[in-house]
Amino acid sequence: MPFAQAPAPTAPAPGRSGDRLGPASAEPRRPDLGQLRSFYRDMALTRAFDRAATALQRQGELALWAPSLGQEAAQVGSAHALGPHDWVFPSYREHGVLLSRGVDPRRLLGLFRGADNGGWDPSEQRVHLYTLVVGAQALPAVGYGIGLALDGDPGAVVVYLGDGATSQGEVCEALVWAASCAAPVLFLIQNNGWAISTPTRTQARVELARRGEGFGVPGERVDGNDAEACHAATAAALARIRAGEGPQLIEALTYRIGPHTTSDDPSRYRRPEEEAEWAARDPLALARARLEELGAADAAFFAEVEAAGEALAASAREHCLGIKPERLDQVFEWAYATPHALVAEELATLAAPGGPR
Amino acid sequence: MSVLAPAATVGLGQAINQALAAELAADRKVLVMGEDVGVLGGVFRVTGGLSERFGPERVRDTPLGEAGIVGTAIGLALRGYRPVCEIQFDGFVFPAFSQITTQLAKLRSRSRGRLAVPVTIRIPYGGRIGAVEHHSESPEALFAHTAGLRVVSPSNAQDAYDMTRAAIACPDPVIIFEPKSLYWSKGELVAGAERARDGDTLNQARLARRRPGAAVTLAAYGPSVPQALAAAGQLAGEGVEAEVIDLRAISPIDFDAIERSVAQTGRLVVVHEAPVFFGAGAEIAARITERCFYLLEAPVLRVGGYHLPYPPALLEQAYLPGPERVVAAVRQALAF
Ligand SMILES: Cc1ncc(C[n+]2csc(CCOP(=O)(O)OP(=O)(O)O)c2C)c(N)n1
Ligand SMILES: [Mg+2]
Numbered sequence: 001m002p003f004a005q006a007p008a009p010t011a012p013a014p015g016r017s018g019d020r021l022g023p024a025s026a027e028p029r030r031p032d033l034g035q036l037r038s039f040y041r042d043m044a045l046t047r048a049f050d051r052a053a054t055a056l057q058r059q060g061e062l063a064l065w066a067p068s069l070g071q072e073a074a075q076v077g078s079a080h081a082l083g084p085h086d087w088v089f090p091s092y093r094e095h096g097v098l099l100s101r102g103v104d105p106r107r108l109l110g111l112f113r114g115a116d117n118g119g120w121d122p123s124e125q126r127v128h129l130y131t132l133v134v135g136a137q138a139l140p141a142v143g144y145g146i147g148l149a150l151d152g153d154p155g156a157v158v159v160y161l162g163d164g165a166t167s168q169g170e171v172c173e174a175l176v177w178a179a180s181c182a183a184p185v186l187f188l189i190q191n192n193g194w195a196i197s198t199p200t201r202t203q204a205r206v207e208l209a210r211r212g213e214g215f216g217v218p219g220e221r222v223d224g225n226d227a228e229a230c231h232a233a234t235a236a237a238l239a240r241i242r243a244g245e246g247p248q249l250i251e252a253l254t255y256r257i258g259p260h261t262t263s264d265d266p267s268r269y270r271r272p273e274e275e276a277e278w279a280a281r282d283p284l285a286l287a288r289a290r291l292e293e294l295g296a297a298d299a300a301f302f303a304e305v306e307a308a309g310e311a312l313a314a315s316a317r318e319h320c321l322g323i324k325p326e327r328l329d330q331v332f333e334w335a336y337a338t339p340h341a342l343v344a345e346e347l348a349t350l351a352a353p354g355g356p357r
Numbered sequence: 358m359s360v361l362a363p364a365a366t367v368g369l370g371q372a373i374n375q376a377l378a379a380e381l382a383a384d385r386k387v388l389v390m391g392e393d394v395g396v397l398g399g400v401f402r403v404t405g406g407l408s409e410r411f412g413p414e415r416v417r418d419t420p421l422g423e424a425g426i427v428g429t430a431i432g433l434a435l436r437g438y439r440p441v442c443e444i445q446f447d448g449f450v451f452p453a454f455s456q457i458t459t460q461l462a463k464l465r466s467r468s469r470g471r472l473a474v475p476v477t478i479r480i481p482y483g484g485r486i487g488a489v490e491h492h493s494e495s496p497e498a499l500f501a502h503t504a505g506l507r508v509v510s511p512s513n514a515q516d517a518y519d520m521t522r523a524a525i526a527c528p529d530p531v532i533i534f535e536p537k538s539l540y541w542s543k544g545e546l547v548a549g550a551e552r553a554r555d556g557d558t559l560n561q562a563r564l565a566r567r568r569p570g571a572a573v574t575l576a577a578y579g580p581s582v583p584q585a586l587a588a589a590g591q592l593a594g595e596g597v598e599a600e601v602i603d604l605r606a607i608s609p610i611d612f613d614a615i616e617r618s619v620a621q622t623g624r625l626v627v628v629h630e631a632p633v634f635f636g637a638g639a640e641i642a643a644r645i646t647e648r649c650f651y652l653l654e655a656p657v658l659r660v661g662g663y664h665l666p667y668p669p670a671l672l673e674q675a676y677l678p679g680p681e682r683v684v685a686a687v688r689q690a691l692a693f
Contacts, residue, residue: 117666164421167422196400343665
């Protein structure tokens with residue numbers, strides 16, 4: 001039914017929580033218990049860090065925070081499927097992706113404190129800087145993928161987008177380019193139900209999984225609160241990309257449990273019942289229940305993870321208070337690679353007698 | 358039959374809300390559209406309550422796309438509607454830049470005056486709110502540089518109200534740069550003033566003298582007006598009387614009135630948050646030098662942002678022109 005309205009992103013029925021949605025749900029699952037423990041660990045650390053950062057904002061230490069609360073499975077599960085050659089182009093909420101890729105999440109705090117505009121070296125863990133302009137990272141991500149292909153590099157690019165971002169013209173162009181150039185790019189859409197106060201149905205009247213179809217980018221929907229499912233779908237999509245099948249798209253159906261950012265008040269626009277429905281499908285609790293059900297982790301494991309989360313949270317605060325903001329003279333220095341007469345002239349006025357003008 | 362409400366004290370953002378409500382009530386062709394302008398009332402609550410009062414058809418939550426917001430507003434305007442678009446923050450107008458510059462600004466002249474495109478675009482702009490990247494910029498010069506657009510920026514509640522109503526009534530496209538740092542700053546508002554319906558309404562947004570003085574003219578607009586006034590206060594302590602003028606409109610600029618002020622003071626300092634390089638101050642300096650070269654006691658000086666990407670928020674105090682930098686420029690002008 002191509003013109004049917006996409007179902008509102010309500011939680012899948014209880015009892016199906018471990019199933020993948022979409023065509024691949026028939027695949028049998030052979031859980032790798034070590035992997036499940038590492039998903040849980042990174043999800044729990046992401047949760048602890050996110051809590052700490054939210055608290056730091058409430059205490060006035062951060063200008064803003066965009067919580068990842070509720071999206072840990074989509075982020076951690078997908079990121080764990082990336083290989084060492086792959087690259088990530090995130091938007092601004094992918095804290096779990098960063099953590100999973102080995103970027104110290106504390107390096108995010110400078111951006112949200114107003115101390116810098118992106119505090120890590122993108123080449124180190126192959127994670128590009130955050131992009132606050134919705135959808136603006138999509139075309140550069142595709143360009144990067146075209147470059148990888150031109151170089152014969154085995155890597156692929158995973159570009160993370162929100163449901164709202166899919167409406168941007170640039171994101172549609174990115175789908176066109178990716179398909180046209182057969183670029184090794186995976187569009188990973190976290191459909192968390194909302195773009196600030198705007199529900200997904202305002203952005204799309206078909207499943208976002210199908211957003212790429214007409215452009216030549218096949219997609220599938222996956223249960224975004226199930227880390228294993230997100231991991232499996234991402235691994236399969238990357239395998240298809242590496243097999244030369246061209247760009248792929250995944251819609252991870254999840255939920256933004258918290259506010260859009262710490263400046264937002266969701267009670268103005270969404271029903272508490274909806275929030276409760278999704279809170280009952282907390283991805284971290286589901287991951288824990290799965291480990292327990294499989295007998296894959298004992299109390300000592302959970303205690304160790306909790307302690308690691310507490311340590312990360314505590315160090316986040318210490319790190320935040322110790323951040324040295326960039327200096328204005330450094331911003332001058334970084335503006336151009338080679339000397340620029342106007343910049344040099346303005347920089348000189350900073351130190352001028354009588355003060356800058 | 359103009360019904361003047363008694364003066365009330367309201368914030369600048371609230372004044373815009375009242376102007377939008379008045380226009381929505383007066384003309385069913387007026388539409389408000391943008392990201393989160395409906396139930397949420399916009400991220401600054403400037404459209405708060407309008408959706409409840411006028412319905413979601415007329416106060417429209419759009420998909421997330423600025424080209425879409427402005428592009429469809431152009432089509433609606435061609436169809437006889439008067440859309441008022443909200444761009445959520447200054448740094449997010451650029452996806453709409455092509456629609457604004459290639460379509461909105463040009464359709465009147467391309468159609469030999471047959472087509473009117475009365476679109477109003479509201480853009481919260483400027484810094485001093487400690488925000489993250491892309492939420493503090495001042496891109497007004499890019500739009501003032503584009504023929505076919507009118508560009509205004511209020512500095513107080515009454516101007517915000519009047520300009521919003523005038524912009525909606527104007528048959529030309531108008532971009533209102535709203536100083537977000539002043540959204541909560543309170544001022545007197547006489548609402549309900551009869552809406553002027555002539556095509557020249559915005560030319561009545563002539564500059565206003567905010568403080569008289571004979572030694573130097575400080576010209577500012579929007580968020581820089583309070584900064585210029587603070588500088589003038591400091592200067593008065595040193596025995597220097599600065600005249601502060603509020604430009605209100607950036608396209609067109611009321612050069613006659615600037616010239617009248619400069620004829621009295623002989624010195625002009627222009628203040629804005631936008632980078633000085635190719636900024637509004639550059640145009641003012643050039644015009645005033647052309648018009649009254651012999652009246653000037655000193656070159657026209659400009660105080661504004663540096664030629665840098667807007668820096669992280671913790672640096673914005675050093676980046677933005679505050680009273681100290683304005684005072685330094687005045688001293689330099691006086692020393693000529
Ligand atoms: C081009 C642009 N327009 C508007 C905004 C303001 N804005 C920030 S986030 C957001 C909603 C994004 O929703 P979505 O893509 O679903 O991502 P989510 O925040 O849910 O992760 C909006 C409108 C922006 N940052 N960039
Ligand atoms: Mg979303």
